Amino acid sequence: MSSMNFKDAVVVVTGAASGIGRALAELAVRRGAHVAVADIEIAKATDAAAAINAACAGDAGRAMPFQVDVSDAGSFSALAVSVARDLGPVNVLFNNAGVFAMGGLDRTSANNFRWVFEVNVFGTFNGVSAFLPALQASAAAGRLAHIVNTGSENSLGLPPGGQFTAYTATKHAILGMSDGLRRDLKSSGIGVSVVCPGAVNTGLWNSARNRPGSLGGPKPSPAGLAQALAHGQDPADVARMAFEGMDAGEFIIVTNPAIRKMAEQRNAEVAQALDMADRRCR
Ligand SMILES: NC(=O)c1ccc[n+]([C@@H]2O[C@H](COP(=O)([O-])OP(=O)(O)OC[C@H]3O[C@@H](n4cnc5c(N)ncnc54)[C@H](O)[C@@H]3O)[C@@H](O)[C@H]2O)c1
Numbered sequence: 666m667s668s669m670n671f672k673d674a675v676v677v678v679t680g681a682a683s684g685i686g687r688a689l690a691e692l693a694v695r696r697g698a699h700v701a702v703a704d705i706e707i708a709k710a711t712d713a714a715a716a717i718n719a720a721c722a723g724d725a726g727r728a729m730p731f732q733v734d735v736s737d738a739g740s741f742s743a744l745a746v747s748v749a750r751d752l753g754p755v756n757v758l759f760n761n762a763g764v765f766a767m768g769g770l771d772r773t774s775a776n777n778f779r780w781v782f783e784v785n786v787f788g789t790f791n792g793v794s795a796f797l798p799a800l801q802a803s804a805a806a807g808r809l810a811h812i813v814n815t816g817s818e819n820s821l822g823l824p825p826g827g828q829f830t831a832y833t834a835t836k837h838a839i840l841g842m843s844d845g846l847r848r849d850l851k852s853s854g855i856g857v858s859v860v861c862p863g864a865v866n867t868g869l870w871n872s873a874r875n876r877p878g879s880l881g882g883p884k885p886s887p888a889g890l891a892q893a894l895a896h897g898q899d900p901a902d903v904a905r906m907a908f909e910g911m912d913a914g915e916f917i918i919v920t921n922p923a924i925r926k927m928a929e930q931r932n933a934e935v936a937q938a939l940d941m942a943d944r945r946c947r
Pocket residue numbers: 679680681682683684685686703704705706733734735736761762763764784815816817818861862863864865866867868869870871872875894897
């Protein structure tokens with residue numbers, strides 16, 4: 666298996682001040698990349714970039730903080746300009762920033778539904794739109810060009826227990842977007858992967874601190890979620906497996922085998938529906 670060459674590559678990771686994004690950013694720096702640590706929380710992004718640079722002293726890459734609100738297309742376009750100016754033409758985009766909302770659809774306000782879609786789904790669309798020209802130029806020059814979207818176990822089925830329907834819908838959308846994008850970009854030389862972790866020990870439980878005033882403003886976090894995520898995987902393991910999957914040329918990168926049962930239940934449901942269609946159309 667030949668590794669993707671990140672030496673001197675320019676990499677953008679959104680949601681990189683915390684959790685999975687931060688771990689992805691650190692691994693990219695370890696592999697020699699110059700990494701934009703992009704986040705809506707610039708103070709935390711600045712701390713994260715400094716910590717990554719301190720931890721990776723001696724490695725060839727470096728981390729630099731940038732502010733971005735992925736749900737704002739203008740903010741993402743400004744990020745593309747700043748990164749090109751400060752780090753150079755982009756080779757790899759990790760559309761990783763995401764937020765979580767608890768609740769069944771019967772108890773989800775339109776504002777909350779919109780917020781989760783604006784960050785998770787439009788945020789990914791905005792990232793692709795802002796960085797596609799640079800990625801196309803990179804691929805055309807025969808250099809590394811790749812988009813990695815952070816999906817979830819929620820992209821592949823419905824995890825047991827709990828209600829988080831709006832979130833699940835966004836992560837199904839991420840898989841659909843990634844799948845279409847893979848075909849859209851097939852002849853351009855830009856690769857596409859979607860990372861689908863199970864539960865990971867991150868700050869995702871506290872997402873609603875960043876909900877904008879126009880969509881209801883910051884909100885206290887659900888009590889049980891922090892404990893549930895505390896038993897999740899280490900973000901560093903998720904990042905390591907994401908890079909291993911990219912190196913292996915995988916499209917869907919699963920980082921936790923424990924989600925097998927859930928994903929296979931969905932696959933079995935589809936197979937059963939196809940069998941029923943065969944019978945009906947006989
Ligand atoms: N933690 C899990 O169990 C888990 C499982 C599967 C998938 N994921 C996905 O992993 C991704 C990263 O989440 P995490 O678990 O590391 O959570 P996290 O909360 O630790 O990190 C998310 C980061 O995104 C930033 N962010 C939030 N809104 C933003 C916006 N509008 N613009 C830019 N940055 C923004 C936050 O400030 C934070 O630093 C998300 O897409 C999430 O859905 C998480």
